[in-house]
Amino acid sequence: MDFKELFRPGILATRPYSPGKPISEVKRELGLDSVVKLASNENPEGPLPSVIDAVQNAALELNRYPDAACYELTQAVAHDLGVAPECLLFGNGSNEVIDMFIRALVSPGENVVFAHPSFIVYPLTCGVHFETGRMIPLDGDDRHDLPAMAAAVDEHTKLVIVCNPNNPTGTYNTAAEFETFMAAIPDTVIVLVDEAYYEYVTATDYPQTIPMMDAHPNLVIARTFSKIHSLAGLRVGYAVAHPDLIAELHKTREPFNVNSLSQAAALAVVREKAETKARAQRNREWLDSLSAELKALGLEITPSQTNFILVRCDGNANELTKQLLAKGVIVRPMSAFGLGDGAIRISVGLPEENARCIEALKEILV
DSSP states (O other): OOGGGGSOHHHHHOOOOOOOOOHHHHHHHHTOSOOEEOSSOOOSSOOOHHHHHHHHHHHTTTTSOOOTTOHHHHHHHHHHHTSOGGGEEEESSHHHHHHHHHHHHOOTTOEEEEEESSOTHHHHHHHHTTTOEEEEEOOTTSSOOHHHHHHHOOTTEEEEEEESSOTTTOOOOOHHHHHHHHHHSOTTSEEEEEOTTGGGOOOTTSOOOGGGTTTOTTEEEEEESSSTTSOTTTOOEEEEOOHHHHHHHGGGSOTTOSOHHHHHHHHHHHTOHHHHHHHHHHHHHHHHHHHHHHHHTTOEEEOOSSSEEEEEOTTOHHHHHHHHHHTTEEOEESGGGTTTTSEEEEEOOOHHHHHHHHHHHHHHHO
C-alpha cells in the first residue's frame, strides 16, 4: 500500500524542517576534537546558575504532571510586561504558538500573508495546513515590504505574520512604518508580530508593540525564551493578545504543552532582568566586532538587530559552509530559507568562537 495516498497534498509537498547540525554530529562525522556552532542563533552563554537550580528542584517532581495553566510563569510574565494574565498563552516554543494561530484561524480557501525570505516555519506550517501561505518578497534593503504585505490582504486573509527583527536578515521595520501598516489592516485580520529577537534590539525607532494592543485588538505579539534567555533546549514561548482571542486559542493548546522543567527555568530567568540586559549589551559588542571583521574580509553583510549576521556569498554559500565545517565551524546556509546558494547566516558566538570563525574564513578566502 502507498501510504502517501492517505495524506493531504500540503503534507506531501512539505519538506521537514532541517535544523543546524549539532556539535556532536560534526565531531563524529569529521573526526574533529573541537567544534564551534554558529548556526542556530542560540545564546552562546549558558543558562544562569539560578536556572540550573530551578530545574534541579523541579526535577524532584517529575512523576507529576506540570501545571497545565503555567500559573506562576503567567503571573510573573504578566507583571513584567504590564498586561493582564488573561492576555498570555504559553507554548512549546513560540513555534507552537504560531502553529496554534494558523490551525485555529485558517480554513481551506483562506490564506496567511508573510514575508519571504523570513522564518522558515511560516511556509512549512502553512503548507501543512491547507497550503495557505502567501509570500511577499522583502524590499531592496532586506526588510519587510509592509505596504506590499498590506496590499496582499484580501477577503480571504485571516492572519498576517511580521517577523521583526526578521530572521534570517536581522533587519527591522520602524515604529512609524508599523503604525502605518496596522492602520491599513482590517480589524478582522489578525496581525502576529514574531519578536523572537526583541531583547537584542538596540534601534531607538523599533516599535514597542504591547502598548499598541489597546488601539489594535487584532494585534498579537509572540516572544520566546529560546534566544537571549539561553533556554533553547527547553522550548518555552508565549503570545500576548486580547483576552478574548487568547481564550479561544486555549481550546487548541495541547494539554501540559509546557513541561515542568521548562516552566521552572523560564520563571527563574524572568527574575534575572539585570543579567538579561547585560547579555544583550555583550551580544551587541560581539556582533559589532564580528561584523567589522567580516567586512574587512570583503564580505557583504546585512546590518543586524539580532544575534546573527546574514553574509552574502555570490553563489558559493554551500561550498563555503562545507569548507568552514571541515575547519570545525558550523554556520547555516540559507538555501532552505529561499536564498539559494547566495548567503550564509552566522550566529554571534563567544569572542573566542567568533575569532575562530574569522580565522577559518581568512584561511579559505585570503
